[in-house]
Amino acid sequence: MYPPPLNPALRWIAEIGADLPEAVQRRLRSGFYTSVVPLVVGSFNTTAVALVAFLRSGHPAFAAIALADLLLLGLRVRLLRSVNTSSGPIFATGLLWAALHGLMIALVVTSADVAMSIVALASGLGAAGGIIGRNFAAPRYAMAQVxxxxxxxxISFCxxxxxxxxxxxxxxAIFILMNRAILKQQRTFAIQAILGEAESRRQSVTDPLTGLLNRRGLEDAFEARDGTTRNRVLFYLDLDGFKQVNDRLGHAVGDALLCDxxxxxxxxxxxxxTICRLGGDEFLLLTGPRDDREAGRHAARIITAIAAPYHIDASVYARIGVSIGIARExxxxxxxxxxxxxxxxxALYAAKTAGRGCYILHGADAAASPADRIGHAA
Structure with missing residues (x-):
């Protein structure tokens, strides 16, 4: 969602920050789609000033600007719905609106109507403040509009x-420097808030020891189905012999072993x-659809991988195993x-009872065949 503009010039003007993670860029860019109110207020401001100028001067250019601004507003509101297409039209129409506003002010100033010039100038200052407050995520774009x-x-005054x-x-020059500083400050605060939120979210779904998902993370992954996924398979893993290694060699070694x-x-x-550490020496693995034979082969590969010796230090190795219970959605x-x-x-309880170091599918009466039984942990 919220892809960048395709046009190179617009892409440069509307750049959010190439050094930022893509998720942060999308989040910042989404701010240009989230509310129609600023667009409506800005457009009505321009239209109202243009209509008053038309009534005072009778110049048809002001009526044309008011009409063009209303038509442009309709287009901009419609573009806000296109969240999955290039954002180029969003930024292009924003620049066009600012140009219309600038043209309206220029015509008012050259009309020599002092009172109307003050009103137009106030209108421009108000619009500039709104732009800085809303469009700070794309500093070049905001500065171009202002x-x-x-x-x-x-220019018209000079x-x-x-x-x-x-x-x-x-x-x-002072105006540009001041606006750059404000844009930078607001953008920095917004990025820090988004990154902080993302880190907080990551920590809430991640096991701090292994870096794998925790149960909450697995729940989120499970619920994030696309509506077509069926018959997913869950592998419930429980390490065999881990407690003995942990007691004999210490918790630091045990933690390192869990990371391995x-x-x-x-x-x-x-x-x-999707891999999850449930807690202690229990892990969960959520996969896509598999038949019983495929699930068994997958479990056998996992048992073989876990059963290989673990190098603790120069002269110490540890061996553990794993029992697996398998169930299908x-x-x-x-x-x-x-x-x-x-x-x-x-199914895991049945595998433990059957001798450990094996897997059982839910509903099966016996453990896997001897060819798929990978020996017990040392």
Whole structure:
């Protein structure tokens, strides 16, 4: 969602920050889609000033600007719904609106209507403040909009009063520097907030020891189904012999061993499979649809990987094993993770009872065949 513009020039103007993670860029870019109110308020401001100027001067250009602004508003509101297509039109129409506003101010100033010029200038300053407050995520875009409005006044004023040009140039430089500082500050605060939220979210779904998902993370992954996935398979793993190693060699070694188990699981399973450390020496693995034979082969590979010796230090090796209970999601795909875990836990208990170092599918009467039974932990 919220892809960047395709046009190179617009892409540069609307750049969020190439050094930021893609998720952060999308989050910042989403701010340009989230509310129609600023667009409506900005457009009505321009339209109202243009109509008043038309009534005071009778110049048809002001009526044309008011009409164009309303038509542009309708287009901009419609574009907000296109969250999955290029955001180029969003930014292009935003620049066009700012140019219309700047043109309206320029025409008012050249009309020599002092009262109307003050109103138009106030309108431009209000629009600039709103732009800085809303569009800070794309600093170049925000600055371009503000300058299109601001220069409409300053250029037209200098054409009639050239003696003020040095002062106007100084004011413009100060104006740009001030707005850059404000944009940078707001953008920095927003990025820090998003990154902090993402880190907090990551910690809430991640096991701090192994870096794998915790139960909450698995629950989120389980619920994030696309509506077509059915018959997913849950592997419930319980390490054999881990407690003895932990008691004999200490908790530091035990923690390192759990991290090694997590790494071996990541190396053994596919990238689309979800691994979770449930707690202690228990792990869960959620995979896509598999028949019984495929599930058994997958479990056998896991048992083999976990059973390989672990190098503790120069002269010490540890061996552990794993027992696995396997359960399949119901065909309708409407069961809960808790129900699936309960069935897998029953199968795990049967595997432990059958001698450990083996797997059992839920509903089976016996452990896997001897060819698939990987020996017990040392």
């Amino acid at each position: 300058l299109l409005i601001d220069l409409g006044y300053k 054409l009639g009063n050239p003696e003020f040009l040095p002062l106007i140039l100084l004011q413009t 188990v997590g790494r071996r699981l990541c190396e053994t399973v596919g990238p689309d499979e 119901n065909a309708a795909g409407d069961g809960s993770l808790a129900e699936l875990m309960q069935r897998a836990d029953k």
